[in-house]
Amino acid sequence: MEKIRIGIVGLGRLGKRHAYNLANLVPGANLDAACSPVQAELDWAETELGVPHLFTSFDHMLAHADIDAVWIASSSVYHSAQVLAALDRGLHVFVEKPMGVTPDECDAIECAAVTHSRQVFLIGFVRRFDPSYKYAKELLDKGVIGTPFLVRSQTCDLDEYAEFQLEFVKTGGGIFLDMNVHDIDLARWFIGSEIKEVHAVGGSYVHPGFAELGDADNTVCLATFENGAMAVLSASRTAFHGHDTHTEIVGSKGILKIGTTPRKNRVEIFDVAGARTDCVRDFYERFEEGFIAEAREFVACIRSGRRPEIMPRDGTAATRIGMAMTESFRKGAIIKL
Amino acid sequence: MEKIRIGIVGLGRLGKRHAYNLANLVPGANLDAACSPVQAELDWAETELGVPHLFTSFDHMLAHADIDAVWIASSSVYHSAQVLAALDRGLHVFVEKPMGVTPDECDAIECAAVTHSRQVFLIGFVRRFDPSYKYAKELLDKGVIGTPFLVRSQTCDLDEYAEFQLEFVKTGGGIFLDMNVHDIDLARWFIGSEIKEVHAVGGSYVHPGFAELGDADNTVCLATFENGAMAVLSASRTAFHGHDTHTEIVGSKGILKIGTTPRKNRVEIFDVAGARTDCVRDFYERFEEGFIAEAREFVACIRSGRRPEIMPRDGTAATRIGMAMTESFRKGAIIKL
Amino acid sequence: MEKIRIGIVGLGRLGKRHAYNLANLVPGANLDAACSPVQAELDWAETELGVPHLFTSFDHMLAHADIDAVWIASSSVYHSAQVLAALDRGLHVFVEKPMGVTPDECDAIECAAVTHSRQVFLIGFVRRFDPSYKYAKELLDKGVIGTPFLVRSQTCDLDEYAEFQLEFVKTGGGIFLDMNVHDIDLARWFIGSEIKEVHAVGGSYVHPGFAELGDADNTVCLATFENGAMAVLSASRTAFHGHDTHTEIVGSKGILKIGTTPRKNRVEIFDVAGARTDCVRDFYERFEEGFIAEAREFVACIRSGRRPEIMPRDGTAATRIGMAMTESFRKGAIIKL
């Protein structure tokens, strides 16, 4: 069977990881093209990964590269235009979250995906590919905890990255869109219903700079679903022990918790500081297996003609809900969707 | 030094535990009198604990028993009247939570406590006496986690007790007043500010009977404090693994978690069911040490002339906030205090 | 029912704890007499505990105190003589471990216990009274792990106490007799057979002073039982995280572990040092509940006429096996019992 030829756009910190995975760890894939406005990043792709075709413009890559699929890891603001162009050209598309940064962008992509329904379209909700989250979903589907009615999920980043995020907030979507998008997706995935109402609060408890930008460094959102279920979605930019993403699913027969303590590995240390374990440092370390698995799933879907479980409307929902959370936080009011 | 002579009122399930502790495990205390409308309970106090003076009426006990203090473990509806009568008679008073079931009752007690400021008055916020919660407070006060700005706290009871609670709800205050009162107190204690706003949601996900009574079996409340801090206070009547009370305090330098997994003891079992630990069954098993410690503290305060850290206004706040949570849940709206 | 009148001998660090428990926390007990050669310790008993009758000589206490039972917490070298004298006088006897320091002493006590079989005689194998070890034994007896065939058990003390132990070793029995006596007792209790062979190794890895005294600071002993089962019994004087006593019982259907991580309480700390828990500092902190429970059991046996489960031959076995381990360590050879 022929290998799937892929062109990647975006070779920043996360883009490089994706490129490495596609080049080395995905059976059936060939990373044939790479696109970045930064020459040093293209040099890296050529030297380290042996990518044969390099582009400084996405349009050029679409026009000239002999590829089956594009892998979009560029800045969020470019996502929707690149998705639409690639779909239009008949390519399979992977896009990092968020799918789009406005509801209009998301709607346009949903429409295009319908039109191009024979092309594989996958959004990078990487946690769904993490072995632990997958396992939790399997237990849930087997009925181990009965009917789920409450999801708690939170995303916490190391405090030492906060200063860098201060810059990023100016162009990014803020803490709800940038950090909770995964928690929103997980809650919807586990509960199997749509969020109808959100109430978000928060503050800049450690870094006043976020407040100055209309953002926050720690937030909590209470959400309710159409089927009556509840969710508590939290975010923090000020963790000191490590990147701490964890989730709890409460059902009518039991509870599943995923990643309560973000252990780095299986080592425990016993010394004058007590009994302790080091923690993962960032989302990439935590979800390394998930990033590889999502790339393999993308390629496997293309090769087998299978459709991904994640749908364009999942991307739309995450953006809409994240925006509603932002609005709730700013207005101090409950927002209905 | 003379022993403190105590009269207890209320010898139900929890009252019996208190009586046993006072009779056997509190240095400096003599359980000299007991009061209950149930003869079998009085017989138990006489036979098992050797309590010399038995009463079927609280007024009789106040009038005729030669005691220094009363220990009130009767039904919640009697708390305030018994507190007021005992204070008026010059006795030291311990009262189980809730201090009162209406704001008026609470206000009256606050006034009386001022008038009788030389008598010890203690409310049974037992978790403050639990070794783990105390230890967390000490770490907090030492600055180990910096300034606290978020408390998550939840109280979960075993599902098998839910049917019994269906009866209790009719006369009790409902899930917020009955179960979250401790979480409210902990959140105020750890944050050191007053709650100004609550938003509670919930449902009867397992036992529809609670909905029929205007109550719920699982709830979540988002609260904000005057100083800007946040709290998430949850309750569940449908835990299957055990009584699960746990709390998390997030600060500007770290996080404290208390009781995340409600282990019964230090035993782990490894067998076909995996690696597992049994859990505590009910709040008494979980807080056995706290119940003994609060009784010792009560007696120690009396003997040393020291004032308890818990104040009447803590009891008032718990009742007021619990009522606001109930109102929020029923109205589906944010309630300001 | 009359309270049991108890006289204690030995008011050192552990003796004081026992005295406090007997005076305050044991229903049905009266601490009526105390004996110590140290006047300050007697003053403490009088002032803090209100013990009415004080003695500087054990013989005087036996001759003149109006007591039903003695509680022996004196130095190990006095144990056997005091046990024999007290039994001879018709008193119930509790003795701290070790029951005796030579096989001859142990044999004499076994004989005396037979002669005085209507008096309660209890050896302070406190771990059998610890809630977690008791729970493990109950699970074992219920067949949860099938037939046990391997016990791993270890006793580790904080390194900061090692220097003090250097002094103690000169008169005490050394690391095997002093520290492993509890592990030996647990292994025999859980396996239900007698140890027939031991092979002990060790060294002074941190504090060379122990080697100079013919002792060690860390040891491991491999033991086999008459029924074919195995045990690994370890000791360490050089723990840095806390007092770490833990035990594992391997059976034909599963495994029980008791106290793998010696958590101080239910608090976890998440900060720059990772995810961690503080640990118990010493055996008294770890076994506080067990010390109270063994005192209650002693008094309950006396009041009810029940015989303790721990038998004099358990004390003899612990001493004999501890001595065989010492011999094995010194000779570098397998020793048969």
Next chain:
Amino acid sequence: MEKIRIGIVGLGRLGKRHAYNLANLVPGANLDAACSPVQAELDWAETELGVPHLFTSFDHMLAHADIDAVWIASSSVYHSAQVLAALDRGLHVFVEKPMGVTPDECDAIECAAVTHSRQVFLIGFVRRFDPSYKYAKELLDKGVIGTPFLVRSQTCDLDEYAEFQLEFVKTGGGIFLDMNVHDIDLARWFIGSEIKEVHAVGGSYVHPGFAELGDADNTVCLATFENGAMAVLSASRTAFHGHDTHTEIVGSKGILKIGTTPRKNRVEIFDVAGARTDCVRDFYERFEEGFIAEAREFVACIRSGRRPEIMPRDGTAATRIGMAMTESFRKGAIIKL
């Protein structure tokens, strides 16, 4: 840079995993040839992995395949002959443990490795490549626990595989050689000294069939090192919770534990069975990352001209010590090396 062309021999259960990894997950490697006496296995390699050159004889593969390296995953009895032939032909060699099944075989390989010192030779001590064991070694090397003086390490397989192992024991080396070889290697790696004496005991506590074959289903070995350090090496064929490989390193300043509870992933389940976690099922699930890492290291060494840290004498030591443990178990005596 040219890719390293590899030929694999042995496509059994583990061999297939190695082949999959080499074909898909190792940057810089090409799986160009495969050898097996079983046609179905060769078909699998061709169909699933696209291996172009297939052989039924190892000699044919050496003679005719255009390869740079061989990967030996055949039965243990063929290891040494295949290693010697491949080294002789100038190829780089990876060999699964055990390197050889007799001291003579091991000695011959050590000599050949010296002669062919410019070829990479790597033994499959996979645990050294596991992220947790690697991390522990790094902490050890940084001095986090001071000087190590005691290693406890054990390998436990699921009881349900025991019946299959009954067959395997007849031709394999028995429980010490087959299971403890990794624990031996880890103990030597962490302590940095040679084992001078072993004393092994054990029995067939669950499956009497092992005793009939002169083997055991559960064993414990006490070992001492030339530098005075100690090790306790255990094995079990009768675990019910999962594959349980764990190790503890005790040093003069602290303790490292690796894998104490063999959690399958980050999911915890709370239900009527308590608080629990599922465990890994077999060594492959536990060491999947290690198997990939060792393949990458092999290829990276070849490409960079670097020598592996694992040396031929490590393979010899593991075999010699495993044989001494077997002898000790059979004779009931301490065996010196």
